[in-house]
Amino acid sequence: MDLTMLRPRSIPRRARTSMRHAAVASLISLLMGFMGLSFPILTTFAEGPDIVREQSALIAAGRDPLPAGSIAVVRADGDCLRVRSEANLTSTPLACVPTGSTATILPATRDADGYRWQLVSASGFTGWVADVYLALSSGTTSPSSGGASGPSAVSSSAGAAACVNSIASVKPGLNTSLSPVGLNLVLWGGGTMNALATATEAQGCRITAIYANRPGGGSLVSYLVGVPDFVNAEWQSVFAGGRIPAGTALMLICGATGTQAVVSVPTPASAVPAPRKIGLKPAPLVSAAAIAIIDGDSGALLYDKNATTPRPPASLTKIATAILAVEGTELSSGVTVDVDGPRMAARDGSSVMGLRPGDCYSMADLLYGLMLPSGNDAAIAIAKYEAGSEAAFVKQMNTLVRRMGLTGTMFTDPHGLGSPQHRSTAYDLAMMARYGMTLPQFREVVxxxxxxxxxxxxxxxxxxxxxxxxxxxxxxxxxxxxEEAGRTIVVSAVRNGHRVFVALLNDQNRDDSAVSLLDWVFQNHQW
Structure with missing residues (x-):
């Protein structure tokens, strides 16, 4: 029996947040502005007394919330209490903690679905519980009365609370399904224009025009695809840096995928000439099955050994995952995960960051966990957070590489353990890395x-x-x-202001091979 699923019919649903009200009103205003309507919008969202009435109907313990750092005992009338990933009745249950178990209270409290929820750490999980089923342990000294918890507990509690408090009100992405042709209204979860184009094209929509309310209100600002830059100068001024903030209401005009020209991913300028090879010294012989050496400025292929032959890429897959994360999310946002890294490592030997169900980390932390220790658990957490599911995220990954004009790649997962169909080429991976290194946050992480x-x-x-x-x-x-891919690497190096990328697939001596090839390319090419 799930005690937190008991909800009397007489308790109304909690009033929606004012931010959501504003977003819906903004969408309506956006559509009306596009249609040339100027009469005022009268919203019917409850305010003031209605909210007070709903809050008074909360099922909560007849006391203030338990203080952070205190120890609580589960009082569930002989049953168990669900620990949930978010403070509501529909979120994922992480654990069911038996009556009599203890929980550490963390500094976060919310009201939702007729209950008051507190963030706790219990049975190895961090999550939300209805506090009506908690009682202060008789042996506990409240932190406010002079007691102290250990340094590690304080650090963990503070970090978890800060993370939970930074969870974004608007989820990443489009927050709706699109019609592939015609007008669509979306509430954008934040990110770059490139992320928006990838997310929409993954749903079969090629954007031909975008309309948005100016931040702070006012008239609409538009972006038209396929026109000279000066036409979109106003848009570029309003959304400086190319990022559209989370919570921005957008009206998208979509054309069918098959009828519109491919929208290319912006890449470093290719107008610069490729470096010229000097001397007759050939590239060193190395043990890699496939090699691509790319000039960062021009994108020219400087050396090729089976560079366009599809092979298993292993964790080089995560280059594409990281690009989508950097461009399509707010890296400061907190994310509560339901991934069990230690279990993944035990099951299939996954390299992991070490996530546990109920953990909360910023997207930035997950990105570092993805790219530094090569965490497969971080890859899954990022995919679920950004796109709602691994399958939807993989669709965006394949859309991204297609938009980049890379034809030798097919992804089936966000981490690289891979199926027989999961393939890429040394050339494609070097070009993905080339694009990634134009993004400051990507560059900082790797x-x-x-x-x-x-x-x-x-x-x-x-x-x-x-x-x-x-x-x-x-x-x-x-x-x-x-085991299937062997050792792989894509490495970026800069000398005298010139950047090159070396991609190696299936090379047992990948580090030594990369060093030899970097020495050769810098010594035998002139920029």
Missing amino acids: GAPLRTTSGSRSIPLYNTNALLRRYPGVDGVKTGFT
Whole structure:
């Protein structure tokens, strides 16, 4: 029996948040503005007394919320109490804690679905419980009365609370299904124009025009696809840096996928000439099954060995996952996960960040967990958060590479353990890395040798790319390994202001091979 599922019919649903009210009103205003309507909108959302009446109907213990840091005992009348991933009745149950068990109270409280919820740590999980089923342990000294908990507990509680409080009110992405042709209204979850184009095209919509309310209100601002830049100068001024904030109401005009020109992913300028090979010295012989060396400025292929032959990429897959995460989410947002990293590692040997169900970390922490220790658990958590499911996220991954004009890649998961159909090429992976390194946040992550998380637990994350410490000028990007793929790597290095990318697939000596090829390309090419 799930005690928190008991909800008397007489208790009304909690009033929606004012932010959601504003977003819906903004969508209506957006549509009316496009249609040339100017009369005022009268919203029917409850305010004031209605909200007070609903709050008074909460099922809550006849006391104030238990203080953070205190120990509570579950009082569930002989049954168990569900610990949930979010503070509502429809979120994922993480555990069912038996009557008599203890829980540590964390500093976060919310009202939802007729209950008052408190964030707790219980039975190895961090999540939300209805506090009516909690009682302060008789042996506990409240922190407010002078008691103290251990340093690790304080650190964990503070980190978890800060993370939970930073959970975004608007989920990433489009927050709706699209019609592939015609007008669509969406509430954008935040991200770049490129992320918006990838998300819409993954649903079969090629954007031909975008209309948005100006931040703070006012008239509409438009973006038209396929026109000279000066036509969209106003849009670029309003949304400086190319990012559209979370919660922005957008009206999209879509054309069918088959009838519109492909929208290319912006890449570094290719107008610069490719470096010229000097001398007759050939590239060193290395053991890689496939090699691609790319000039960062021009995108020219400087050396090729089976560079366009599809092969298993292993964790180099995560380059695409990271690009979508950087462009399609707010990295400061908190994310509560339902992934069990230790169980994944025990089941299939996954490399993991160390996530546990109910953990809360920022998207930035998850991104570091993805790219430094190559966490498959972080890849799944990012995919579910950004797209709602792994399948939907993989569809966006394949849309991204197609928009980049890369034809040798097919992804079936966000991490690279892979199915027989999961393939990429050395050339495609080098070009993905080339694009990723144009994104400052991507560049910062892949160049970091170490990161310590600040969410539910402090987890030290170490970068598997040994060349960051070994080869001067190396500043990213990713390593990988599976039995099928062998050892793989894409490495970025800069010398005298010129960047090159070396991608190696199935090379047992990948680090030594990369060093030899980097030496050769820098010594035998002139920019």
